[in-house]
Amino acid sequence: QVQLQESGPGLVKPSGTLSLTCAVSGGSIVSSIWLGWVRQPPGKGLEWIGEIFHSGSTNYSPSLKSRVTMSVDKSKNQVSLNLTSVTAADTAVYYCATVRIAAGGVRWIDPWGHGTLVTVSS
Amino acid sequence: EIVLTQSPGTLSLSPGEGATLSCRASQSVSSSYLAWYQQKPGQAPRLLIYGASSRATGIPDRFSGSGSGTDFTLTISRVEPEDFAVYYCQHYGRTFGQGTKVEIK
Numbered sequence: 001q002v003q004l005q006e007s008g009p010g011l012v013k014p015s016g017t018l019s020l021t022c023a024v025s026g027g028s029i030v031s032s033i034w035l036g037w038v039r040q041p042p043g044k045g046l047e048w049i050g051e052i053f054h055s056g057s058t059n060y061s062p063s064l065k066s067r068v069t070m071s072v073d074k075s076k077n078q079v080s081l082n083l084t085s086v087t088a089a090d091t092a093v094y095y096c097a098t099v100r101i102a103a104g105g106v107r108w109i110d111p112w113g114h115g116t117l118v119t120v121s122s
Numbered sequence: 123e124i125v126l127t128q129s130p131g132t133l134s135l136s137p138g139e140g141a142t143l144s145c146r147a148s149q150s151v152s153s154s155y156l157a158w159y160q161q162k163p164g165q166a167p168r169l170l171i172y173g174a175s176s177r178a179t180g181i182p183d184r185f186s187g188s189g190s191g192t193d194f195t196l197t198i199s200r201v202e203p204e205d206f207a208v209y210y211c212q213h214y215g216r217t218f219g220q221g222t223k224v225e226i227k
Contacts, residue, residue, distance in 0.1 A: 036215065046159075046167065046210055046218040061216075062123065095166055099215045107215040108157040108172035115166050 002027040004035075004096045004113035012090075012120050018083040022096030022113060029054045029072060034099035035079045036109060037070070039092040047092075051099050052079055086120045093117050124148055126211055126219035134227040141198040143222045145211030150191045155214040158187055158196045161221075162207045170209075171196065198224075 008020035022035065029035070036051035050060035052070040060068045069082045083090060096113040125148040135141055145156070153174035159167035169178040171187035174194055184199040198205055206226050211219040 034215075038218075045221045046161075046212075048212075048216045048218060051215070059216075100172075101215075102173075104154050104173075105152070106154045106173040106176075108169055108178075109159075109167075109212070109215055110169040110172075110178065112166040112168075 002098055002111060004098065004111065006094060006096045006113045006116040008094075008116060008118070010117060010119060012086055012118060013122050014087055014120055016086055016120075018081075018086050018090060018094075018118055018120070020081045020094055020096075020116065020118070021078050022080070023076070023078045025077070029074055029077050029079070033101060035072075036097050036099045037081050038095045038097055038109070038112075039090075040095070040115075041089075041092045049081070049083075049094075088120050091118065091120045124151060124213050124217050126213055126217055128209075128211060128219035128222045130222060131220075132223045132225060134225050135201050136227045137203055138200050141196075141201050141205075141224055143196040143198075143209055143224075145189075145194040145196070145219050147192045147194070147213065151213055153190050153194070156187075156189070156194050157212045157215070159210045159212065160205075160207045161210065167210065 003025045005023045034051040037049040052058045067084045071080045093115040095115045097109045127146045129144045156174040158171040161167040175187045186197045208221045208223045
């Protein structure tokens with residue numbers, strides 16, 4: 001069973017860059033699927049940020065596309081998320097998750113990492 | 123871009139009652155792309171239903187999903203104490219609805 005663990009700074013200054021890493025265990029990124037990022041501001045709903053395939057192909061949320069970059073490191077079996085020019089509105093729990101795709105194009109997210117809280121504040 | 127609207131925002135129920143949660147898409151979508159998740163406070167979301175009606179591994183059969191086109195439904199036949207949580211629908215592994223909170227009455 002694939003397990004995901006997010007890591008990175010818990011505090012980022014406004015206008016700075018949020019950088020997170022998702023380590024994959026129990027399976028190889030190369031044998032996988034898409035890995036996605038989802039965030040959740042405190043007390044609010046879920047927001048899809050984007051996803052990356054082990055080849056490096058990406059899909060980003062239109063609302064965040066200008067500020068988001070995702071990358072994959074096959075040697076370390078991990079993916080990374082960078083979000084630039086952050087503001088307080090980017091304060092959220094950030095989840096790494098596996099995007100499953102089955103026959104017929106059926107798509108869902110499972111499993112999820114535990115999530116990591118990132119606060120944007122000076 | 124698909125927008126998912128969930129209703130009601132909050133559902134107040136007593137244990138043992140049935141629950142019907144709605145997810146409406148802004149345009150017709152393939153049922154293959156519709157999933158439901160449960161989230162409890164301080165926890166990551168958990169997959170309940172994928173492909174609109176297929177239960178994920180380990181999900182009790184009191185949870186069922188249905189629907190097509192623009193209207194989808196998550197039904198909990200008899201709410202158990204552990205079912206009080208927020209429920210989200212999702213399209214194509216991307217867009218989420220705003221959530222429905224199922225709370226104890």
